[in-house]
Amino acid sequence: MSYINRVPVELGKRSYDILVGIGLLQQAGEELLPILRQPRVAIITDDNVAPLYLETLETSLSAAGINHSHTILPHGEQTKDFTCLQRLVEQLLKNKMERGTALIALGGGVIGDITGFAASIVLRGIDFIQVPTTLLSQVDSSVGGKTGINSPHGKNLIGSFYQPRLVLADIGTLDTLPQRELLAGYAETVKYGLINDSDFFAWLEEQGPALCKGDQALRQEVVVRSCRAKAVIVATDEREVGARALLNLGHTFAHALEAETGYGDSLIHGEAVAIGIKLAFDLSSHLKLCPKQECERVAHHFETVGLPTKLREIAGPDWTPQTLVNHMTRDKKVRNEKITFVLTNGIGKAFLTSDVSMDALESTLQDALSQ
Numbered sequence: 001m002s003y004i005n006r007v008p009v010e011l012g013k014r015s016y017d018i019l020v021g022i023g024l025l026q027q028a029g030e031e032l033l034p035i036l037r038q039p040r041v042a043i044i045t046d047d048n049v050a051p052l053y054l055e056t057l058e059t060s061l062s063a064a065g066i067n068h069s070h071t072i073l074p075h076g077e078q079t080k081d082f083t084c085l086q087r088l089v090e091q092l093l094k095n096k097m098e099r100g101t102a103l104i105a106l107g108g109g110v111i112g113d114i115t116g117f118a119a120s121i122v123l124r125g126i127d128f129i130q131v132p133t134t135l136l137s138q139v140d141s142s143v144g145g146k147t148g149i150n151s152p153h154g155k156n157l158i159g160s161f162y163q164p165r166l167v168l169a170d171i172g173t174l175d176t177l178p179q180r181e182l183l184a185g186y187a188e189t190v191k192y193g194l195i196n197d198s199d200f201f202a203w204l205e206e207q208g209p210a211l212c213k214g215d216q217a218l219r220q221e222v223v224v225r226s227c228r229a230k231a232v233i234v235a236t237d238e239r240e241v242g243a244r245a246l247l248n249l250g251h252t253f254a255h256a257l258e259a260e261t262g263y264g265d266s267l268i269h270g271e272a273v274a275i276g277i278k279l280a281f282d283l284s285s286h287l288k289l290c291p292k293q294e295c296e297r298v299a300h301h302f303e304t305v306g307l308p309t310k311l312r313e314i315a316g317p318d319w320t321p322q323t324l325v326n327h328m329t330r331d332k333k334v335r336n337e338k339i340t341f342v343l344t345n346g347i348g349k350a351f352l353t354s355d356v357s358m359d360a361l362e363s364t365l366q367d368a369l370s371q
Ligand code: NAD
Pocket: 046, 047, 048, 049, 052, 075, 076, 077, 080, 107, 108, 109, 110, 111, 113, 133, 134, 135, 136, 137, 140, 141, 142, 143, 144, 145, 146, 147, 155, 156, 173, 174, 175, 176, 177, 178, 181, 184, 269, 270
């Protein structure tokens, strides 16, 4: 067992810790026992993660005297829908779970989001624990209590703010993650540097390639630094009335790209975020808010590790600025029919604004589509 980092998320009565280490799954039982209301849990996982990690987790729970059952959902974004949610909740009720039973989300952001949402509604709310197994879920989605599912009207439009009781991020699980998924998570990490920490971005420029290739110590450090950054923002603005919206850097564009590609394998969330971040920098540069060299530096870093930055790497034949803008105007971040953008004055200098003209947006998208 490696050194375990403990990152607190300070939210008064809803405070919790994020534990980050290598091999944490083997000691999940002893970490969980003190925080459980009763020694009983239901594990929710997916059919990719179950054969890899379910047995290790269950063995550890049994050793700590914790009673457990499990539900295995299909992997993939399509799982975040009403049909799966309904099946999951009915299954939990059928198993006669009680208010003191906790759910454990063992998997990536899909499993974390649907499990957290189920926990927030079943029996009017029960505890849940995040055991994230993708880089994206370790650096972002398992922390901060955003839970939910998708609607045909858009991504994550149905959900709740509901904090976990504990997050256990076992860095060792990243060893089995396909490289494409690892890189997708890396894009969310870079986001923290770009929002308000230019030193972290510079560190990622140096260390990113080695950590993407597999250096576990660097992976642990990047998860800890990302969780610390997110914990500060969430503690300031849990329900996203202000500063938390900065975490959406690149996401207004990304969600439009995901909607346009049908939330499928041709573009996964973190890849959309990388392209979306580049577009947010391009728009800022177009508006003369950010030097062009900063856009190039960001694109260069993403490309160095192997992330996409260009629309043409994914765009379909019918794409126009207008089709993308149509998706953007349906986003959760629309207020009084104006899109709230996260723009930037440069690396580490992101800010929120809804003062962006349609002309500037369409012309940035037009340029990006022709590159
Ligand atoms: P995911 O959960 O779909 O996982 C990606 C793939 O990796 C899946 O096929 C999964 O089965 C597989 N997998 C997971 N762990 C593995 C491991 N250790 N080894 C091998 N395979 C493994 O996707 P994700 O990227 O983790 O999460 C994306 C989701 O997170 C999206 O739905 C997005 O909306 C959501 N999200 C939520 C928040 C939030 O704050 N709640 C933030 C960011 C993203």
